[in-house]
Each structure stands twice: as C-alpha cells, then as structure tokens.
Amino acid sequence: MARFCAQPLGTGPLYPTAALLVAHVEQLHDAPRALHCSTMATVAATRVDEMVSGNVLSIKNIEVIYDHVILVLKGVSLEVPEGSIVALLGANGAGKTTTIKSVSNILGTERGEVTKGSIEYMGERVENLSPSDLVERGVVQVMEGRHCFEHLTVEDNLLTGAYIRKESRRVIADELEKVYAYFPRLKLRRKSQAGYTSGGEQQMIAVGRALMAKPKLILLDEPSMGLAPQLVEEIFEIVKQLNETENVTFLLAEQNTSIALRYASYGYILENGRVVMDGIASALAENEDVKEFYLGISEGSKKSFRDVKSYRRRKRWLA
Ligand code: ATP
Numbered sequence: 001m002a003r004f005c006a007q008p009l010g011t012g013p014l015y016p017t018a019a020l021l022v023a024h025v026e027q028l029h030d031a032p033r034a035l036h037c038s039t040m041a042t043v044a045a046t047r048v049d050e051m052v053s054g055n056v057l058s059i060k061n062i063e064v065i066y067d068h069v070i071l072v073l074k075g076v077s078l079e080v081p082e083g084s085i086v087a088l089l090g091a092n093g094a095g096k097t098t099t100i101k102s103v104s105n106i107l108g109t110e111r112g113e114v115t116k117g118s119i120e121y122m123g124e125r126v127e128n129l130s131p132s133d134l135v136e137r138g139v140v141q142v143m144e145g146r147h148c149f150e151h152l153t154v155e156d157n158l159l160t161g162a163y164i165r166k167e168s169r170r171v172i173a174d175e176l177e178k179v180y181a182y183f184p185r186l187k188l189r190r191k192s193q194a195g196y197t198s199g200g201e202q203q204m205i206a207v208g209r210a211l212m213a214k215p216k217l218i219l220l221d222e223p224s225m226g227l228a229p230q231l232v233e234e235i236f237e238i239v240k241q242l243n244e245t246e247n248v249t250f251l252l253a254e255q256n257t258s259i260a261l262r263y264a265s266y267g268y269i270l271e272n273g274r275v276v277m278d279g280i281a282s283a284l285a286e287n288e289d290v291k292e293f294y295l296g297i298s299e300g301s302k303k304s305f306r307d308v309k310s311y312r313r314r315k316r317w318l319a
Pocket residue numbers: 066067070072090091092093094095096097098099110111112144255
C-alpha cells in the first residue's frame with residue numbers, strides 16, 4: 001500500500017485506491033492504450049454544453065454538521081464567477097476547508113454532512129454527486145498539506161492526476177509537457193522520489209496533478225501553508241497564469257490574506273462558520289477592519305490589552 005508525504009492523500013470515492021493509481025501509471029508507461037474517440041467526443045460535448053456564462057459555483061446558505069452535533073458552517077453563501085480567482089479568507093477554524101470539502105463532497109469521510117442549503121456547479125445542483133463524478137466534471141480539490149505519493153516519482157505523481165481521463169497516451173504525454181512548462185522545476189526532478197522533494201515542489205506536484213485532471217474549477221486549500229514567502233509568490237504567480245491562460249477558475253482558501261487579496265478578484269471573509277464580509281479584493285485590502293484584523297496593519301504602534309478588548313468589540317460589529 002502506498003505511503004504518503006505528510007498525511008494520507010485522502011480516502012473515499014474521490015480518491016481511487018493507491019494500488020489502482022499505481023496500476024494506472026504503469027499502464028501509461030508500458031501498455032499502448034486505445035483511443036476512446038466516442039468517449040472523448042461525449043466528454044467534450046458535455047463540457048461545451050456546460051459552458052454557460054455566469055457563475056461556475058454558487059453556494060447558497062449551507063450548513064455543515066460534523067458527527068451529527070457539531071455545527072460548523074452556519075449559512076455560508078458565496079459565488080465564484082467563471083474565469084475568476086475567488087479568495088476564501090479567515091483564521092484557523094473559520095470553516096474554509098469545510099466549505100471547500102462541501103463542494104468536492106468529501107465531508108462524508110469525516111462524518112460531516114451538508115444539512116441545509118444548496119451547491120450549484122455550472123447551474124446544476126451537485127450535492128448528491130459523488131466526488132469522482134465531480135472530478136470528471138472538472139471540479140478538482142488540491143488539499144491542504146500538499147499530499148502526494150511519497151514513494152512514487154514526481155512524474156508518476158503527476159500521471160495519477162490523469163487517472164479519470166480516457167485519452168491516449170500521447171494526449172496525456174502532451175498534457176504532462178504542458179504541466180512541466182508551468183513547473184519547470186518539476187521537470188528537472190521528474191525522476192526523483194516525491195518524498196524527497198521540498199515543500200514547495202510538493203505543492204507544485206499537488207497543483208500539477210490537479211491540472212492533469214483537466215479541471216475547470218480548482219479548489220485550492222491553503223497553498224501557502226508552510227512555504228517560504230518567495231515560494232508562495234511563485235505558486236501564486238502560477239495560479240494566475242493558469243487562470244489567465246488555461247481559463248481555470250479558482251476558489252482559494254487562504255489564511256495569508258495579503259497575498260490572496262493581491263491575486264484574487266473577489267474575497268469572502270469567514271469567521272466562526274459565517275461570511276462576515278465580502279467584496280472586490282482591492283476594496284477588501286483597503287478596508288480598515290481587514291487591514292487591522294487580517295493584514296496586521298494598524299494605525300499607530302503595538303496594541304495593548306485594551307486594544308484587544310476593542311478588537312473583540314469591533315469584531316462583533318463586523319459580524
Ligand atoms: P484551518 O485554516 O486551520 O484549516 P479552516 O478555516 O479551514 O481552518 P476548518 O478546518 O473548516 O477551518 O474547521 C472549521 C471548524 O470545524 C473547526 O472548529 C474545526 O475544529 C471543526 N472541524 C473540522 N473538521 C472536523 C471534523 N472532522 N470533526 C469535527 N469538527 C471538525
């Protein structure tokens with residue numbers, strides 16, 4: 001059984017078993033694959049049909065409960081327009097990951113469920129779709145913690161992302177080259193075991209693997225986590241390029257408000273399972289409360305305990 005970089009890659013139907021993925025990679029290496037033209041045509045037609053203008057994702061008033069009792073999301077609504085980068089901001093435990101997992105429908109693996117509200121992807125209700133169906137439709141989550149198969153090479157990790165795709169080996173190979181064009185560093189390390197790559201490279205593997213699934217919407221959870229500022233900038237630059245060049249839409253959960261607001265067009269701030277503020281990213285970055293509470297910029301110098309009390313008061317006002 002596969003071992004993973006930091007934690008297990010994931011469980012449940014979104015993730016085929018490690019053995020299956022490894023078999024798939026081996027198949028790509030060794031066996032010629034038939035070109036499933038009819039399947040490709042069907043998939044392409046479905047994608048074209050789905051290309052409606054407006055929002056790729058629309059979450060309406062969802063509630064999420066873990067273990068039947070722990071109410072975590074208390075009526076979250078948000079919209080992600082096609083071709084945009086939308087930031088989902090908030091401190092630890094605000095509910096960002098839970099929101100993202102609600103969309104990719106993997107809450108069940110943690111005894112969580114959406115108990116109220118609706119989630120629409122390309123204008124269609126998707127709460128009842130399986131995670132793998134969602135991946136096939138182009139919704140791909142890059143989990144917090146940049147999970148990868150540590151015993152596989154960088155290249156084989158990327159190839160596992162193409163698991164759901166029915167195209168020929170040649171098409172997949174072209175796609176791989178495209179990923180390498182975005183992440184030249186991965187090409188240099190393609191034969192290295194993923195477990196021995198750096199944190200930044202593992203984050204690149206995680207995003208590159210998502211790209212191999214030909215996503216329309218990437219749910220990117222905390223890409224900056226544990227990375228040096230320069231690498232964080234590099235990752236966000238690639239996100240921007242993918243958004244502009246490949247027309248991939250991003251819902252980006254981030255604690256690093258500063259960088260997220262620089263790259264996103266719109267932002268939502270979550271606190272304690274509720275959206276407490278949303279707006280155009282540049283306006284949020286200039287908002288005095290956002291500056292004070294999330295960007296660490298305040299008029300005057302260090303805060304005293306008195307300021308902490310007023311911070312709490314103002315936070316209530318925010319909500
Ligand atoms: P972080 O940035 O630290 O990941 P977050 O904003 O992504 O935080 P979530 O991970 O969504 O927040 O967690 C929101 C709340 O839900 C937290 O209070 C957390 O303890 C709780 N929670 C998350 N997962 C579970 C679970 N499987 N069972 C019970 N409670 C959970």
